[in-house]
Amino acid sequence: MNRYWSVLFLLVPIGGVATFIVAPYFNMGLPRDVSEHGHVIDSLFMFILYLSGAVFVVTQLVLFYFSWKYEQGSNDQPVKYSHGSHVLEIVWTIIPAITMLFIAIYQMEAWATAKMQPPDIRPLVEVTGRQFNWDFRYPGPDGELYTADDFVRTDGKLYLPVDEEVLLKITSADVLHSFFLPNLRLKQDIVPGMDQSIWFKATEKGGYDIVCAELCGWGHYKMKGRVFFLSADEYEAKLEEMRLDENTMRVVQDDTLDTDE
Amino acid sequence: MSTVTADPHSDAHADHGHSGGFLSTYVFSLDHKVIGLQFLFSTLIWFFVGGMLALGIRWQLAFPWRPMPILGDLLGAAEGGQIAPENYTMLVTMHATVMIFFVIIPVLAGAFGNFLIPLMIGADDMAVPVLNMLSYWFMWPAFALIGASFFVEGGAAQGGWTSYPPLSVIAEAAPGSLNGQNLWLLGVTFVGIASMMGSINYMTTIIQMRAPGMTMFRLPMTIWAMFITAILQAFALPVLTAAGFMQVSDRLLGTGFFLAEGAMANNSAMASGGGQPLLWQHLFWFYSHPAVYIMILPAMGMVSDILSCFSRKPLFGYKPMVYSISGIAGLGFIVWGHHMFVSGMNPMLGMTFMVSTMMIALPSAIKTFNWLGTLWGGHIQYTTPMLFAISFISMFIIGGLSGIFMAATPVDIFIHDTYFIVAHFHYVLFAGTAMAVFGAIYFWYPKMFGRMMNDSWGKVHFVLTFLLMNLVFYPMHILGMQGFPRRLADPYHYETFRNLLPMNQFISYAAFILVGLQIIFVINFFGSMFFGPRSGRNPWRSNGLEWQAPSPPGHGNFDFQPIIYRGPYEYGSPEVEEDFYPQNQPPPEAK
Amino acid sequence: MSDNPKDDGPSHGPNFDYQPALPISNGKTFMWLFLSTEIMFFAALFGTYLVLRFGAISWPSTHDVHLAEIWGATNTFVLICSSVTIVLALEAAKKNNASLAKSWMILTTLLGVVFLGIKMYEYKAKFSHSLYPQYPHSQIYEKADVYYSQAVRKRLAVLKAELENTTDRTEAQNEQLTLVDSISLDYVVPAEKAIREDPASPAGRILLLEMADAIYPRASVHDQHKRSTHAAALSSNFHLASTSTPAATGHVQGLNDLYPWLKLPIMIPGGNMWVSTYFLLTGFHALHVIIGLIAFAIMLTKTLGTSNAGLIENVGLYWHFVDLVWIFLFPLLYLF
Ligand code: HEA
Ligand code: HEA
């Protein structure tokens, strides 16, 4: 019977939903979230997943059902000679419209907190992306960034205090890069010549990947860094240790010949 | 009006007094049908090239740094077939460039647009046939330039198909941005000129050359889609052309439109600067977002025609379908910023672009539900084109819904530039458009060559492609969910992504088979040209005007003056005995 | 049979009846659609200009970059006239007065040539002031810093070497050599010395600015100083410039103006972006003018009677568009 062709289309919702159900059991869900704001993004993701999952399942099942039921040989009714229905058109415009507006409004706040309301604190570290490395500029003993006693680490390891709101300056030395912390649900493209910063609060100690998420040349794949979140004391100690380390580069007086006002 | 009753099996159709040598008939032909077929063959060949490049990508992701057998050397890999890091970015860039600029856009507008528009509206040819021919021949410089770019020093372009400066502008920044990038820009500009000439021609033809009685609201959806697509092309493409010139000038003349003050790379101070890197992104997406609809609307139009034909019932909600296509096109111009949510653009703009992007789902919803409505209560015939058309709906829903995740700005912070995006656009582009194109080839093949393609092998091709394609692209959602970034030659030295190797290998195996099995299609396609059964004029018992012309139509297309009495979807009309009612068949009382 | 004229293409098969939506020929429809795409093309260019200009930290005033309104206005006038003459050509052609049409057409062409001529003269004025969009010709520095003085020093060294290597120098060349040396002594050396000794102090910067001003006095700076109440206090910084003769356009002449062979690097904040956009916009406009002229040249080979009126009309439409673009370009570039 010809109608069995439609079974192919039944596989889509079954396989589609199964994949998302099974994936977490293989440790393939969203990566661990160690930030304060991350759960907002995660829950929004899950919310859209459930919502679109529902739309997905319903539409795919309807598709299957129609293609099963109305196969020529199996449908002994005459074809419904219908050119459409205004009522239906309106219904299926309004319902998605409301849904979409709801999502749109629902997420605005999360977006505003993530990108529009930087905390009123001093930047802690300056992150510089360059082909193909992350450099970090830490404040010296005076605790203030952009002073003469700053120092720079080029080993791609970033140390930050845990449980504390931090503000980082991000800059690029050459092309576009993107500062991506998967475990903190954080991503920001870095545009040379722009004054950009990011802010977050980590909630768990440990080391996490810093990924470059914007194509920046042949070495894009290896532009890897690590961020370590330390308790306050450990952080202070680490700062001191790094400052005294012989591999650390010093920032001499800010480019003295610069005639910028 | 003897025309309508023309015996469907007599296609012994004489060329209307056409004479000319081989060159003017098949090469420099002014006939829209020949030009359409030229586009079709060219794009199929480039589809193959794009597929091979995809294999390169998949090989590297499954077996990082292992020499690639056979293909390795061809794809310009390093000594011994190993894919070098800069070659990986080149593969990705060129895969997308080939697929988008040389396959999907030209196959939709160039091949089907050319072949179908005059036939479906009852014209003898395009409004300006000379420009139509030139629009094909302007593809050739592009073919040559992009083809040559693989062999120049430094290799082909490596800036991604989005070609973001400063990477694409500063020659020192990437090996492939020596000459490869110049050739890329020139190539894309030529494609632009070609599409430009084509689309103005299509608009003129559709506005001015419809047969008597063919009012705008009697046009088949395919034509509406082509019309709206042409408008999109005409208004979006010049912006990319202008931006392309600026990038060329930044590269060759040392201007600094897209370079920030004091731009550097590789420790060498660069040109003047004072420009804005984000400006390119705005200009690029101002074209390329409408372009994604350029890459799907014609497919939607063709799917609508196929669905209605094989459901043997009228298209559900014809006018809403037309309005929703126009709506998608209109909204398409104000959503480009959704590609730039995390680009550093003003977050306030992100907010507005998010809302407009959400709104663009509405016309798509209307279309989806109307397709379902078309199936409802029909007499569905499972021919190969129909299977492809139904699968288009199913796959477009997946691709569209994943778009909603990204339209949600906070979620996009996480999934931007991950495989979630890759999954999204392969679902709309490959699972959507490319499948629709396969369907359209099976559907209109009889009109093109006068012979049928083999339906059984067509179904085998469909089932395998459908299954494997899902195996290839569906898991990419899962990859993306874990933050797996795109354009990464070797993700496995990140701890977060180390466990993704098996899944990538699985995807790659599926992709190898997917590409390999297309041989079924190739053999069917070429074989049927010689051995397929003759089709007659209207093998699918379809309403469209094109099916009333001889198969294949001769010069001038019709052997009668088409006069149109109704819309194209009058299947199962109670007015006639047959379950179809061609657009040009006079109503019974007029007989 | 068909009342809908086809513009070109082979005649084949039966001639079909159509139901055109617009009461105009296909060619004209085509031209209108083409022009609407052109609008988008120029919209992108104008958009770029606006974004870059208003995003820039500084932007030179028109006089800083030797844009003279008078030439822009003349060109506007010339183009408007040519738009009128092409309409007259069409009118004549419609009345089947081919020779009159041809005269108007020739006049239109001439006006187009005049436009291009003036454009070329303007370009030349830019080039002679080292305002090039292209490296290495471009000598524009955004700010007067050490890199700038380095560049000046390098250029002076090149000149000096050249002059010294000429075996039998003329009187004029001897004078040139003295000038080169004195510029070096008067400006470059003190500025570099001051910077080296105390990098943080403003003294060096002032000297650098003074040097930049002497080489290429920016009209906008001087305008401001004239107006400023502190003019007297600050005028010492600009003593050399103010002693030199005012140029015809009303602004002060610098070393580069007085001694064109010097070709010293110049300092114009925002200057590079300005040149880039200026040449981008006017260049693409000029290209359109040239294409128009080619079309006119082709038209002139034909008999411009009624049969070709449609063709004239299409070319005319295009020409009006080119004119229109300039009418937007002129105030944007010359007046604001
Ligand atoms: C044919 C091509 C095509 C199509 C049709 C679309 C359609 C859509 N796209 Fe996609 N897109 C691409 C091709 C396409 N896209 C490509 C190539 C890229 C990547 C470019 C690159 O970076 O290289 C991209 C990237 C992309 C991004 C950027 C992601 C990023 O880089 O971070 C976004 C963000 O908003 C987006 C959104 C959407 C949306 C909302 C739609 C909507 O039009 C979808 C609407 C459809 C539906 C929603 C489904 C049907 C509707 C229903 C079943 C009704 C019920 C639904 C609801 C109530 C939700 N797309
Ligand atoms: C229309 C567009 C299109 C199509 C069809 C495809 C098809 C495929 N794509 Fe691609 N892809 C893109 C558009 C497309 N892609 C884009 C825009 C990007 C982003 C690039 C960027 O980041 O800049 C991308 C990136 C991309 C990536 C991400 C790379 C990365 O970011 O690191 C991957 C990885 O798996 C991939 C894989 C594939 C695979 C396996 C296929 C397979 O489906 C391919 C299957 C091929 C065939 C089925 C062809 C068979 C041949 C014929 C049928 C013709 C035969 C006829 C004759 C010989 C006459 N693609």
Ligand code: CUA
């Ligand atoms: Cu840095 Cu990618």
Ligand SMILES: [Cu+2]
């Ligand atoms: Cu988009």
